[in-house]
Amino acid sequence: MSADIDCLVIGAGVIGLAIARALARAGREVVxxxxxxxVGQGVSSRNSEVIHAGIYYxxxxxxxxxxxxxxxxxxxxxxxxxxxHARCGKIIVAASADQRDTLLAIAxxxxxxxxxxxxxxxxxxxxxxxxxxxxxxxxxxxxxxxVDTHALMLAxxxxxxxxxxxxxxxxxxxxxxxxxxxxxxxxxxxxACDISVNTCVLAAGLASPRLAHTIDGIPRDSIPVPHxxxxxxxxxxxxxxxxxxxxxxxxxxxxxxxxxxxxxxxARFGPDVEWLDTQDDLAIDYAVDPARxxxxxRAIRRYWPGxxxxxxxxxxxxxxxxxxxxxxxxxDFMIQGQDxxxxxxxxxxxxxxxxxxxxxLAIAxxxxxxxxxxxxx
Ligand SMILES: Cc1cc2nc3c(=O)[nH]c(=O)nc-3n(C[C@H](O)[C@H](O)[C@H](O)COP(=O)(O)OP(=O)(O)OC[C@H]3O[C@@H](n4cnc5c(N)ncnc54)[C@H](O)[C@@H]3O)c2cc1C
Numbered sequence: 001m002s003a004d005i006d007c008l009v010i011g012a013g014v015i016g017l018a019i020a021r022a023l024a025r026a027g028r029e030v031v032x033x034x035x036x037x038x039v040g041q042g043v044s045s046r047n048s049e050v051i052h053a054g055i056y057y058x059x060x061x062x063x064x065x066x067x068x069x070x071x072x073x074x075x076x077x078x079x080x081x082x083x084x085h086a087r088c089g090k091i092i093v094a095a096s097a098d099q100r101d102t103l104l105a106i107a108x109x110x111x112x113x114x115x116x117x118x119x120x121x122x123x124x125x126x127x128x129x130x131x132x133x134x135x136x137x138x139x140x141x142x143x144x145x146x147v148d149t150h151a152l153m154l155a156x157x158x159x160x161x162x163x164x165x166x167x168x169x170x171x172x173x174x175x176x177x178x179x180x181x182x183x184x185x186x187x188x189x190x191x192a193c194d195i196s197v198n199t200c201v202l203a204a205g206l207a208s209p210r211l212a213h214t215i216d217g218i219p220r221d222s223i224p225v226p227h228x229x230x231x232x233x234x235x236x237x238x239x240x241x242x243x244x245x246x247x248x249x250x251x252x253x254x255x256x257x258x259x260x261x262x263x264x265x266x267a268r269f270g271p272d273v274e275w276l277d278t279q280d281d282l283a284i285d286y287a288v289d290p291a292r293x294x295x296x297x298r299a300i301r302r303y304w305p306g307x308x309x310x311x312x313x314x315x316x317x318x319x320x321x322x323x324x325x326x327x328x329x330x331x332d333f334m335i336q337g338q339d340x341x342x343x344x345x346x347x348x349x350x351x352x353x354x355x356x357x358x359x360x361l362a363i364a365x366x367x368x369x370x371x372x373x374x375x376x377x
Contacts, residue, residue: 012157130242321352
């Protein structure tokens with residue numbers, strides 16, 4: 001007797017879809033189950049849509065490796081699959097002389113990570129590139145870009161489908177347990193059922209830790225405690241005066257209140273960092289409090305004094321799936337196979353915050369390798 005489904009992927013965000021594609025291209029039979037009625041209704045549609053160069057992350061970390069690998073793969077994928085994107089570049093600004101050392105340390109880290117085109121620029125060169133910026137010096141990152149995230153997810157889903165994968169919407173994963181040869185998985189929705197699978201990949205974003213607790217046999221201490229850090233965005237009520245992304249020196253928990261542009265030339269600022277009290281992903285309030293604008297004006301005017309009163313409008317928010325609490329060192333991406341949690345056939349992903357979008361294809365390749373290696377044991 002064989003399993004009902006070979007590989008089940010939980011979550012149709014950018015990570016689950018990229019994994020489904022990688023597994024399907026490796027010749028596996030794949031079904032993605034998604035709680036919502038469309039792809040990308042979670043973190044993947046509430047982010048900055050930046051293709052990161054790989055600048056900030058600890059050298060040797062998964063974030064550093066997978067961001068640099070993933071960025072190269074993503075540019076290639078977007079070109080091959082006609083996904084709208086632009087290699088617009090980015091400038092990180094030192095607003096005052098005391099931030100210069102921070103930026104030089106960031107440049108050294110970028111080079112150690114393989115983002116070797118990041119370079120220091122003086123005030124005059126920076127002004128020539130972006131006349132409205134104020135600062136003492138900056139770092140230019142020509143490999144940073146932007147991507148239409150929704151188009152990317154549709155292209156990933158389409159390519160996965162071309163290789164035989166399918167997606168079941170309005171089909172929440174409820175629980176799983178190992179029974180002999182297979183994992184027995186309970187699915188909800190209109191056609192609730194129990195199915196047997198060879199391999200299950202948990203890629204449910206903010207919900208991953210909560211869902212892991214429903215899987216029999218995972219040691220509870222291998223499941224990270226979720227901590228949520230909301231990021232609020234404000235949009236600019238006129239066309240962007242910048243053609244590149246503009247970042248200040250980073251702040252704890254995030255990259256500072258930066259300016260990103262979308263492919264239509266619209267400018268938005270954020271995300272800021274607002275730690276939430278709840279650890280329940282189903283109880284998140286995504287509304288943006290207009291009163292937060294005061295802090296945005298102060299932060300933005302440090303590098304763009306030309307921002308006028310009344311120009312910032314509340315926009316959307318997203319929530320970072322953190323796995324360490326406020327005030328502690330940044331955690332790395334967590335990709336756990338049987339060697340960590342002991343459940344044969346299960347790969348669980350946690351803490352896939354930024355640069356998860358950039359890293360999606362490289363994360364998917366890692367997971368596909370892990371699945372293949374475990375199948376051969
Ligand atoms: C504010 C912010 C800004 C960011 N900016 C960037 C950026 O500029 N560049 C970058 O590289 N990265 C960025 N990121 C990170 C990036 O957005 C994420 O790493 C990525 O989107 C995570 O994708 P995911 O598929 O893991 O999660 P999600 O997109 O949340 O997908 C998980 C899916 O699982 C589904 N699900 C949940 N429960 C169940 C269930 N029981 N059964 C079935 N399905 C379920 C959800 O509905 C969801 O669709 C940012 C993140 C945030 C929060």
